[in-house]
Each structure stands twice: as C-alpha cells, then as structure tokens.
Amino acid sequence: MEAAATIRGNDPHTGYRARRILGRGGVYAALWIGVILMTVPFLWMLTTSLKSPIEILEFPPTWVPTGHFVEAAPGVWDEVYIVSRDAAAGTVTVRPIVGGLQRAVDESLVRDRIRLRFENYAEAWRQAPFARYYVNTIFVTICVVAGVLVTSSLAAYAFARMKFWGRDNIFVLFLSMMMVPQPVYIVPSYIILVKLGWIDTYQALIVPWLAHVFSIFLLRQHFKTIPNDLYDAAIIDGCSRFAFLWRVMLPLSKAILVAVVIFTIVGTWNSFLWPLVMTNTPEVRPLQVGLARFSQEQGTSHELMMAAATFSIAPLIAAYFFAQKHIIQSLATSGMKT
C-alpha cells in the first residue's frame, strides 16, 4: 500500500490533485444520494405515522407534522382542522378537533405548531389485536431459535465427528434441500399440516422450521476445524461424546451460534408466505400477517397503517442499530434475502 501512495504522490500530471478532490466530492455526493434514497421511505413512514387524518390529505405534504391552534380563551389553545381559507377576507374556517362547531376566525389568530400524534400508535394498536400478534411472533421466534440451535448442533456434530454408514450421502441429501424454493413445497406442506390437524396452530408455524439445513452446514464446517487431538484427549480423560459437544465444541463455536440465532430471528420474524397460508385466525396469527391484514382492511387510514408498520419493524431495527455489524455479517453468510 505504501508503494502505491508514493507513486500517487509523485504523479507528474498537473491538476491531478484538483481532479482527485473533485472526484472525492463526487463520490461522497453519490453516496449521500444513496443515503437519501434508502432513508426517505423510512422518514416518510415515521412522519406520516404522526400526522392527523386531515393533514394526510394536505397537498403539498408536510415533512414535519403540524397542528393548527386557535386561542379559545386567554391561554387556552384549541386544536382545529382548517376547513377552508378565504384569502380575500383574511379569514379561515376552522373546526375544533374535539367537539365544537365550525366557525370562521381571523387568519392571524390561527397558529401552527409542531404536533406529533403519538396517539396514532395507541389507536392502531387498538384497532387490531396487535398485542396478540406480537406475543405470537415472539413465542414462535423463541421456539424456532431454540429448536434450530439444538437440532443443528446435534446433527452437525454427527456429520463432523462420527463415522457411520451413508454419512456423506445423507449430508448431501440434506444440502440438496436448500436448492428447493419455498413455493415448491408449500402446497404439499399445507396438505401434510391439514392431515396432522395443525392448520391454525402454533405447531404449524414452529415444527416445520425446527431444523435448518444451512445452520447444520455452517456448524459442521466449523466443527471440522476443531482438531481431532482435542477430541481424542477429552475421550481418554473419560469425557463422554455428548459432554464433548456441550463443553468443548459449542463454547468454541460461539460466533457461528450467534450468527445462526440472528438469521433465524430475522427470518422467523419477517416470514410471511408460510404463516399467511397456514393460519386463519387472529389467535395464532403472527405480526407480519396481522399487519398485512390490517393494511388490506377497507378504510384503514394511512397514518394508522404507517404507525402499525413502524411498531412492527421497531424491534428488529433497534437491534440492528445496536449490532449492525453482527447482523449484516450473519445475514450475508446465510444468503437470506427474502
């Protein structure tokens, strides 16, 4: 790298520095356009979620949610909707948000102030059983994560450390399952769950996802890097096969286990097609399906939809800001992008 730096410093071309600075500026400008494109939808979601249903209809739209206020009595400000403006007379027709009749007031009496309607969140939360959806998603996610950790560790241990008839063939067979896209197996899975009587139960959302081939693969690859000598020494010292997995292998694989936990949580939390097909009732319906139903109901207003969208993604986004490096890395290795 130093050689390259020297060469750059000795560059004989005149104007090289200026061009480089300009180029740098262009690069950062392009990167910032990217930042704006990626964040504006989120900001728009947030700002919409804090508006009143009337403000939603205002055109041009406001970026900062604003409320209109009229002084009803000295020091008492009523929040009002603006019904119409009469520019010629200099009056504004307003209607109080809570009770009261429509009336015309002088334009100078109307004050605009930032007004963030956090009550939209409570309202959205009330309009659909979101508390239930939340509990369902959290419960399903915890079960799936715990299950995947157990089944993957055990299977990976067998594939990595034991020799038995057909081992490699079974492993390849498992791996080949990763190539089959979900739409292919979702119809027969539905029929199997009907036969088991599991449609509309937690089992339908949990049990089929208790094993994850890619996690087995990832753990097996890592287990293989742990030297055999360690295993032999432990066995000679009287360590049982299972104790070796529990006390040596798993503690040595913390990084992989964390990755498995992360992509399992994100995958389960965000999964949609499967629970959409396998559940019909709000009792077991997870958050994403509940959110979709809420958004498709007739007459749900936009600010409530955006509030619901916000509180549905909030936990993962919050986790993302605390551990973005880990999350990016584990999602990148998992190859999961649905």
Added chain:
Amino acid sequence: MSWLSTLRRRRFVDPLTAALYLVPAGVVIVIFRMLPIASAFFLSFFDVKMGRIRGFVGLAHYAKLGADPTFWNSLGTTAYYVAGVVPVSLFLALLAAVVLNRKIRALGFYRTVYFLPVVTSLVAVSMVWKWIFHPRLGLLNYLLERLGGGSLLWLDEPHGIFEMAATAVGWQWWPDGLAGPSLALIAVMIVAIWRGIGYNIVIFLAGLQNIPDQYYEAAKIDGASTMQIFRRVTWPLLSPTTFYVLLSTTIVSFQVFTQIYLMTGPPVGGPMGTTKVIVYYLFERGFDAGGNMGFASAVALVLFAIILSLTLFQRRIVERRVYY
C-alpha cells in the same frame, strides 16, 4: 494399545448412536422438506381440493396449464420482473461497492444505511411504498409535480411503459405485443431493487476486499488507468462473487410474491392482472376458494424446473468466464 482401539471405536460409531444425534433434525427435514418435495410431484397428477386428495387426473393439470393464457402471461410478467430487477440491482450494487471500496471515510455508516431495508419486513416495506406511490397523495407524485412532470398512476397503471412512452411523444398507435411491462410492475421492481440492493452491496464489498492489494499496485506501476484496472483486475477477480450474486438474485426474483400481493393484489393481481407473477398465480390457483392444489403443484414444479434449469444454464455459461 487398547486405548487406541477405544478411540477408533469412539469415532466409528454404530448407526444407532449416530441416529440419536441425527433424529431431531432428520425427522423435521424428512417430514417437512423431503416428503413435501417428493409429494409435490405426486400431487400434480391428482385433483386436490380443500386439502384432500380427490382423484387421479394424469397429466391433465399440465395440459390445462399449457392452454391457460393467464399462465403464459404470468410467466411473461415474471420474465420482465427478473430481467429488470437482476441487472439493475447488480449494476447499482457493484457501482456502490466499488465506490465504497475506495478507502471511504465512515464506510460503516454507508453500509449500515444501505443494508437497513434488508432487515425490514417486506410487509412493512410494501405498505410504505404503496403509500409513497399513492396516485393522489403520494410523495412521489408530489416530487414529480414539483419537478414539472405530471403525476402517474403507478401501482394502478395497467399500461405498458413502452406504450406509455409512445403515447407521450404523440404516437397514435403502438403494437399491443410491445407494450412492455406495466408501470405497476415497474413500481414493484423499484421496491424490490431498493429492498435487496444492500445485501448485494455487502456481498460485492466482501468480494472486493478479498482481492489482494498487490494486483492493484502492480497494475498502477505498469501505468494502467482506472478503467483498465477495473476491466483487467477487478472484474475478473471478482467474477466468483458476481456469479453468486447473479444466481442468488435471479432465484429470489423468480419467487417474488409478497410485494405483489401487498402492493397490487388481491383481488386480481395488479391493474388488469399485469403484475400477476408466477408465484401469485400459484397462490391464487391453489389457495383461493375453489382452488385446486394439485394444479398448484403442477405450477410449482414448472417453476422449480425453470429455476433449476436456469441455475444450471447460468452455471455452464458463466463458469467458462469465471476465474476461480
């Protein structure tokens, strides 16, 4: 030497011990992956209604499928979608990754922001974008009007973009077959690119960082220009990564469903059905009232065959050009 044989025995386990470790994962994989995949094939020869198998129909589902213009339209729509999303996403992601790889300050910040939509659920993303695309109150139309353009119907627009462009420049007539993807489909594609690009950027960035610095130094000493360095060093050495991103983006794009379902359907799969992709068609034929899951299985297998052959095809074509 008895301890040595103990060790051997320890590693060569009897099938029963191994089974003990394999059973928890194995049972789930066999019942909920292998069995469904195997029976998808089997089911496609039967009438299956309300989750119950009714009767053997042979190849009737496949015949019906081939004769259904909606099926062919959905294949065409999916092809438009894949052909639009994959190259644009790859190009923009590669561009961003190359820029980010130039010793950028606060690289972590940009990567974090670009990756943010990947963590966000597709349901929420679809809702937000549907609101942005709103024909009357949407942010996008507002911005278009501010820039002096007219507003568009976006997700409600069934007309093809080529047809719209022809109309815009004043042509009275445009062949139906060349109307192109509907603007609604283009809007969905924009969302897909926005949502997935961060993932591709991260993969490309990892690939770029794996290219040893010596190659760049050698090229610079030889006086290669930036463009030459990209074409002769970066591009060939990055090809395994590019191939992976190409393949995974293609496979995922073929299975697009959630955005379509939430932004444009139901009941019909977009304005005049112009965003009805293959998985949407499958879902509709299998799970809607009066749906036939045997028929849906036939659709699923056709989809699988397409994805599989495309994977093999891409592998053969690209492998010759990939420098591993």
